[in-house]
C-alpha cells in the first residue's frame with residue numbers, strides 16, 4: 001500500500017508528509033504531477049506549500065494540472081484523498097470538496113498553533129479521536145479562511161461533513177478562537193465521499209515526537225483505515 005504525495009511546482013510539505021506517513025508505518029512516495037498517478041496507489045495526499053506561487057488564487061493553477069482529473073477518478077473509485085493546507089486549497093479549487101479557502105481576515109500570513117474541536121469522529125480521518133475532543137495543530141497560511149454560501153454550509157453541517165472547527169483550549173467555538181475568519185470556524189471538511197478530506201491545519205507537522213505535539217497522527221492514520 002503506497003500513498004502518492006503529489007508534488008507541484010512550489011509544493012513544500014511533500015517531504016514532511018512522506019516522513020510523517022512513514023513514521024506511522026504507511027508507505028508513501030512523492031509523485032511529480034507531470035508524471036501522472038501510479039497505477040497501484042492506495043491513497044493520495046495533496047501536500048502544503050505555495051504551488052505556482054499562489055498566483056491567481058492559492059491552489060487555482062495546480063487544480064488545473066491534468067493529474068487532478070486522475071485524482072478525481074481515483075477518489076470516485078474510493079481511493080482516500082487528503083488535502084492539507086495548499087492541498088486543501090487545490091482540493092476546493094478542483095471541486096473535490098465544496099467551498100473555497102481565501103485570504104485570512106487579518107490579510108496576513110499566520111503561523112501559529114491552534115486548537116481544533118473534532119466535529120465528526122466517524123470518518124477514516126477522525127476515527128482516532130473522540131467527538132468533541134480538543135486537539136492541537138499548527139497552521140501556516142495566508143489564504144485559509146473558509147468561505148461557502150450559507151445554504152451549502154447548512155447542508156455540510158446537517159450532513160455531518162465538518163471534520164474540525166477552530167476552538168479555544170476548552171473546546172469553545174467562538175469568534176475569538178477563529179484564527180482566520182473561516183465561516184462557522186470550519187478548519188476541515190469531507191467531500192461527498194467521506195474518504196476525501198481537506199483541512200488547513202497541518203497534521204504532518206504534528207506527527208513526529210521529536211518535533212512537538214503528535215495530535216496529527218490520527219488524521220494520517222486515515223490512510224491505513
Ligand SMILES: NC(=O)CC[C@H](N)C(=O)O
Nearest residue numbers: 048049085086141142143
Ligand atoms: N503551508 C501552506 O501550505 C501554505 C498555504 C498557502 N499557500 C497560503 O499561504 O495560503
